[in-house]
Structure formats: structure tokens, C-alpha cells
Amino acid sequence: xxEITQSPRHKITETGRQVTLACHQTWNHNNMFWYRQDLxxxxxxxxxxxxxxxxNKGEVSDGYSVSRSNTEDLPLxxxxxxxxxxxxxxxxxSDSGRASYNEQFFxxxxxxxxx
Amino acid sequence: xxxxxxSPPDLILQEGANSTLRCNFSDSVNNLQWFHQxxxxxxxxxxxxxxxxxxxxxxxxxxxxxxxxxxxxxxxSQTTDSGVYFCxxxxxxxxLVFGQGTRLTINP
Numbered sequence: 138x139x140e141i142t143q144s145p146r147h148k149i150t151e152t153g154r155q156v157t158l159a160c161h162q163t164w165n166h167n168n169m170f171w172y173r174q175d176l177x178x179x180x181x182x183x184x185x186x187x188x189x190x191x192x193n194k195g196e197v198s199d200g201y202s203v204s205r206s207n208t209e210d211l212p213l214x215x216x217x218x219x220x221x222x223x224x225x226x227x228x229x230x231s232d233s234g235r236a237s238y239n240e241q242f243f244x245x246x247x248x249x250x251x252x
Numbered sequence: 253x254x255x256x257x258x259s260p261p262d263l264i265l266q267e268g269a270n271s272t273l274r275c276n277f278s279d280s281v282n283n284l285q286w287f288h289q290x291x292x293x294x295x296x297x298x299x300x301x302x303x304x305x306x307x308x309x310x311x312x313x314x315x316x317x318x319x320x321x322x323x324x325x326x327x328x329s330q331t332t333d334s335g336v337y338f339c340x341x342x343x344x345x346x347x348l349v350f351g352q353g354t355r356l357t358i359n360p
Contacts, residue, residue, distance in 0.1 A: 170347070179338070180350040195347065225293065229348075239283040240300040241340075241348055246293050 139164040143228050143244040151252055156215040158247050160228030168231045169211040170241065171195075171203065173224040180227065186211055187233065218251045225249070254279045258339055258351035265329055266359055273324040273354045275339030283342040284315050286324050289353070290335045298324070298337075329358045 141162040150156050160169065171183040182195030184203040192203050200222060202214045215222055228244040255278040265271055275284070286298040299306050299313040301322065306313055310330075315322040326333055336355050340348040 172348075172350075179352045180340075180348075182347055182349075185347060227295065239342060240285060240297065242297060243287075243295040246295075248293075 141228060141230055141242055141244040143226075143247050145247060146245065147248045149250045149252065150218050152218060152220060154218050156218050156249065158213045158215075158226055158228075158249070160211045160213065160244060161209055162228075162230045162242075162244075163209065164230055164232065164242065165208060166230035166242075167208065167233045168241075169205070170229040170231075171201070171211065171213045172227045172229065173197065173222075174227060174246075175224050183213065183226075184211075215249075218249075220251050223249060223251045254281065254341060254343060254349045256339060256341055256349055256351035258337075258354050260354060261352065262355045262357075264357045264359065267329060267331060269329050269358075271326045271329060271356065273326075273337050273339075273356075275322040275324070275341075275351055277320050277322075277339075277341045279320070279343060280317065281341040281343045283348070284322055285340050285348070286313055286322070287338040287340065288333075288335050289338060295338070326356075329356075331358045331360055334358045 144159045167188045170185040172180040174180045186205040226247045229241045231241040257276045288296045301315045303317040310327045312325045336353040338353045340350045342348045
């Protein structure tokens with residue numbers, strides 16, 4: 138069965154370190170998204186991609202970067218982790234093959250703690 | 253940008269009760285999804301429903317796109333229905349905007 142996976146599921150790091158969170162989908166979806174979930178803010182969009190070599194900034198992109206070298210993967214990098222980036226991170230994907238059908242499917246999430 | 257408001261923010265019910273959750277959005281959309289976030293944090297897709305009515309077992313949803321709202325109905329609630337229910341919408345470029353969620357607690 139097609140799925141979307143994230144790794145690691147839990148991560149503890151220190152302020153200032155570079156961290157990369159992995160997202161891998163086997164749906165063969167063109168569109169991939171990264172969200173963060175914080176108490177009081179719901180889920181907010183960090184970055185998104187509509188295909189290989191395409192990346193775009195979302196609502197809360199400062200301090201994060203992504204790259205899309207293939208269809209299956211969209212890694213999220215925190216260049217210099219800050220305590221404000223302690224959060225739960227969700228990756229999602231959707232198929233742009235049919236313009237009228239945009240359902241997004243979510244991975245299990247990564248809980249990141251920055252000390 | 254689009255604003256999404258969900259109500260009520262919290263709902264506590266006894267097992268067996270029925271409930272209605274509401275999602276209002278501020279602009280026309282071509283995607284509306286309902287999710288259940290379970291106590292383990294997983295986001296479970298419930299409905300993709302930009303318009304019309306759908307049913308899946310004890311759950312059903314209705315979206316009235318012209319009036320910019322959607323309703324999620326849960327009948328004969330079970331303790332496993334507990335969690336947070338999110339409504340999310342997008343327009344054009346597929347970037348979902350989430351509401352703040354409704355926290356549902358079903359007591360045995």
C-alpha cells in the first residue's frame with residue numbers, strides 16, 4: 138500500500154545545531170507539504186513543493202529550508218535550531234494529476250525538542 | 253488569506269450521544285477536508301468534501317459552499333471518537349489552512 142513516512146519520529150537536539158527531518162511518500166504525488174503544529178496555533182504551513190526542483194515558502198518559513206531532488210522525498214532542514222522550533226512536524230502530499238481533486242494525506246509526524 | 257473558524261472549541265459528551273461540529277470559512281474554496289487527530293497525534297482523513305454530503309458509518313459531513321460552512325456529524329459517539337477534529341480548506345494552490353480544531357471528549 139502507498140504511504141507517507143517520516144523519520145525520525147522523535148528528536149532531541151541542542152540550540153544552534155542543524156537538523157534534517159525526512160519525509161518519504163510512495164503515492165507518486167507531485168505535491169508535498171511541511172506543517173508544524175503548536176498549541177494555540179493549530180497547523181501552519183512551513184514550505185511546499187509542486188514537483189521536482191520546485192520549492193515555495195509557506196506561512197512560517199523563517200529558519201527552515203527544503204529541497205526536492207526527486208518525487209518521493211522532501212527533507213526539511215532547520216539551519217540553526219532554536220527553542221522556538223520545538224514543535225510537532227507533519228509532512229503531507231497530494232496528487233495534482235486531477236485539478237479538481239486535492240485531498241492531502243499526512244504522515245505520522247515528528248516530535249522535535251530543541252534544548 | 254482565508255480564515256477558518258471551528259466551533260465549539262471543546263465538547264464533552266456521554267457515550268451514545270450525537271454531536272455536530274461546525275466549520276466556517278471566509279472565502280470560496282475548492283478543497284475542504286475533515287481530520288480526526290487521535291490521542292497518539294495521528295491525523296486521520298475523515299472526509300474530502302468541498303461540497304455536498306458524504307457519509308461513512310456513524311460519521312457524515314455536509315458542506316454548503318455557497319454559504320461557506322461545513323458540518324461534521326457524529327452519531328452514537330464512542331470513546332474512541334475522542335480527540336481533536338480539524339477542518340482545513342484550500343483555494344487554488346492547494347495550501348491547506350487549518351481551523352483551530354474542536355476537542356471532543358467522550359466519557360463512558
